Amino acid sequence: MIKLAIIGFGGMGEYHFHRLKRINEYEVVGVYDIDENRMMVAQNFNLKIYSSALEVAEDKTINTVLIATPNHLHFYYVDFFAKAHKNIICEKPVALSTEEYLKMVDVCNKNNVLFTVHQNRRFDEDFLTIKEIIKSNKLGKIYKIESNVIGANGIPGGWRKQICYGGGMMLDWGVHLIDQIVNLYPNRKIESINSDFSYVLGFDVDDGFLTTLRFEDDLTVTVRVDTNSYINLPRWIIYGRDGTAVINNWSIEGKIVLPNYDAKVEIVGIEAGNGFTKTMAYRPHSSVIEEKLPKVLVDKDIFYKNFYQALNKKEPLLIQPDGVLKVLKLMELAKKSNDSKEILKNVLL
Numbered sequence: 001m002i003k004l005a006i007i008g009f010g011g012m013g014e015y016h017f018h019r020l021k022r023i024n025e026y027e028v029v030g031v032y033d034i035d036e037n038r039m040m041v042a043q044n045f046n047l048k049i050y051s052s053a054l055e056v057a058e059d060k061t062i063n064t065v066l067i068a069t070p071n072h073l074h075f076y077y078v079d080f081f082a083k084a085h086k087n088i089i090c091e092k093p094v095a096l097s098t099e100e101y102l103k104m105v106d107v108c109n110k111n112n113v114l115f116t117v118h119q120n121r122r123f124d125e126d127f128l129t130i131k132e133i134i135k136s137n138k139l140g141k142i143y144k145i146e147s148n149v150i151g152a153n154g155i156p157g158g159w160r161k162q163i164c165y166g167g168g169m170m171l172d173w174g175v176h177l178i179d180q181i182v183n184l185y186p187n188r189k190i191e192s193i194n195s196d197f198s199y200v201l202g203f204d205v206d207d208g209f210l211t212t213l214r215f216e217d218d219l220t221v222t223v224r225v226d227t228n229s230y231i232n233l234p235r236w237i238i239y240g241r242d243g244t245a246v247i248n249n250w251s252i253e254g255k256i257v258l259p260n261y262d263a264k265v266e267i268v269g270i271e272a273g274n275g276f277t278k279t280m281a282y283r284p285h286s287s288v289i290e291e292k293l294p295k296v297l298v299d300k301d302i303f304y305k306n307f308y309q310a311l312n313k314k315e316p317l318l319i320q321p322d323g324v325l326k327v328l329k330l331m332e333l334a335k336k337s338n339d340s341k342e343i344l345k346n347v348l349l
Contacts, residue, residue: 002026002087002308005056007077008069009033009042011157012091016066016118017045023301025308032056053077057084064114064311067091070159071166075100078115082107087114087311093175096166098328105321114311116319119327120303121176122183126247128296130236131184136294138256139240145184145221147177148233154201155227161203168205169225170197170331177223178334179327181213186323189216194343195334200228211334247293256291263287 002025006013009031020026030048032055033039039049050056056065057080064087067077074090081088088108094117095101108115121127134142160167192214197206208226215221224233234254236247243258265287269278299305302318309315330347337344 002064002311003029003061004064004066005029005048005050005059005062006031007033007053007056007065007067007081008073008091009038010035010068013038013066013068014041016068017047019301020066020304023304023308026304029059029062030056053080057081057086063087064089071096071171072164074166075104078104079107082111082113082115085111085113089116089118089307091118093166093171093328093331094324095328096171098325098332101321101325101328114307114317116307116310116317117324118303119176119179119319119324122179122319123298123300123302124180124250125296125298126235126250126252127180128298129247129252129293130238130245132294132296133238133245133256134184138243138258139238139245140242142238142240143218143220144237144239145181145219146224146234146237147181147221148224148226148235149173149177150224150226150229150231150233152228152230155203155205155207161205163204167203169208169227170206170334173225174209174211174223174331174334175327177225178211178330179323181221181223182323182326182330185215185219188219190214190330190347191216192343192345193330193333193337193347195337197335197338198226198228206338209334209338211337213330245293252293252295254293256293258289258291259283260287260289 004026006017017028020028030050031042032050032053043049056062065081066089067074068091069077071093075095078088078090095104155161159165160172190213195209195211198208199206201207207228211223213221234246234248238245243256245256247254263286267278267281269276270281272280306318310317333344
């Protein structure tokens, strides 16, 4: 049984509580938060209220902590609870730099505690569907991928609007989306990165970004986040030599479109604006084949269950340090590219 305390009971802390209370292997014992209002919310769920992090550390019944504080506090609490010999689940981004993260891994190893990061969107069903499409080779050689997360509600949450707390959309959403791309191609070399951050909402943190990763073998991946767009974009588009796939949203609505090589294709020109084109004319319906997406379903609690199994040495952690470190390095390079207004080449990870 994992007996757990949640450190930070804001939006994500409460989210974890509701997820964990339905999993038999976990018991959420109590909560520590510096905000009295959030502690009152925790009391409504009959959770033990700790007066300090030290009280959590001294509670012998607690074997695990889940850290869901603002980002700038992750390093402090990981270091503190590792030295108290508590196993640790930490919200993303786990650290504000690769240097911080390496110190976290070191202190957890030295104190023999299990440590992982809540990179939960590696288990999103839209992403797993994309992985399945690529694995099937149905589209032939993949040469471009677009990953888009678009909204019009601005930067969420008060502290996420401030750089001193580790706010901004690269740290909020970029960490997820870049993790997905790294997971798609863990062994393919990245030849360059180019990133442009958006600051149109007037905060000192980015409210969106467009990052382009160029891999070896002529693969380009664009990752886009926008918090001020009133027109949505497809969640994913995959361009292959032999077809195209689109996933429009997290409900996995979309399709795969393949050429029908058996059909006779007569390209008929069209009027396009104030001109004429054959090149950009749409293919006749008979010349393409539309297929449904191979929707991949997953246990929604796979992350938590894996941590339990890893704690009992029955399987390895799904979120391993080398992948986390690679994502943090790429985010640092994206920031460097934006600040220098340069394409960074010969990326070494």
